[in-house]
Amino acid sequence: MAAVPEGPEVEATRRLLAPAVEGRVVAGVLVRDPRLRWPVDPLLADRLVGRRFERVGRLGKWLLFEVPGGALLAHLGMTGSLRVAPSSEPPLNHDRALVALDDGNSLVLRDARKFGALLWAEGDPAEHPRLASLGPEVADAALDGAYLYARAAGRRGPVKTLLMDGGVVAGVGNIYACEALWRAGVSPVRAASRVSAARFGAVAEALKDLFAESVALGGTTFRDFVGADGKAGGFVERLAVYGREGQDCPRCGEPVRRRTIAGRATFFCPACQT
């Protein structure tokens, strides 16, 4: 199954990269192909070289490599990965940008489809336009049933679309939206404004549980990520409905159904998700 990076995969990546990156000073920047989601800043090297990565953070699906006065923002898009590899290693086929560190290693962004991004944020990265509009993190206490219920008011679109709106919740992608709704027993096609506060409470809990479980498993599967390439997270085997059209619902045995919502493949159990 796809290794599409959603919040948990990005967090697993952050945890593996942080020890290799924090404290290192940037020695050089090589952009092999600047044509990502947005063009890579031609002055990126000027901004980064000589500066020390103080911390690797995350907001939603964004990774924040913080230096004094700013941050390098990285998004993995749909096919992106980040790894730390010896600077002497030749780049791989789709390595788009390399940030050389002062210890002989490089931080490498690999992205076949170029939906990923590498941006420079001057000053407080949380104020960068791409990040400022994001909703609360899944793990935030602010994300609960009451919050989702309030945000759903007046929204007649499917509840699944609400969950995938980054302005409502940060870091939830198609797979986790499908899985959280299955766990909560809520139909993805139900109008958002017609989901009760109590049921949104179950959705919020499901999101938090899924994230925690997935980060733990992703962490094990991504063990070789530093120095090698990442593969699909171990959470794939735990998916209840995503990618399982026609197979038995793990809860009630009814065949899992698939349909398109807002242009995205959506998997759900027609019997126990209402």
Added chain:
DNA sequence: CCCAAGACCTGGCGGC
């Protein structure tokens, strides 16, 4: 504000 559809990009796969 809300919402659906389009755009971006390319590897992998099914069908012939």
Added chain:
DNA sequence: TGCCGCCAGGTCTTGG
């Protein structure tokens, strides 16, 4: 085998 066309989903943009 080889070629063709579809599919994957993050998120910004556009237009109703």
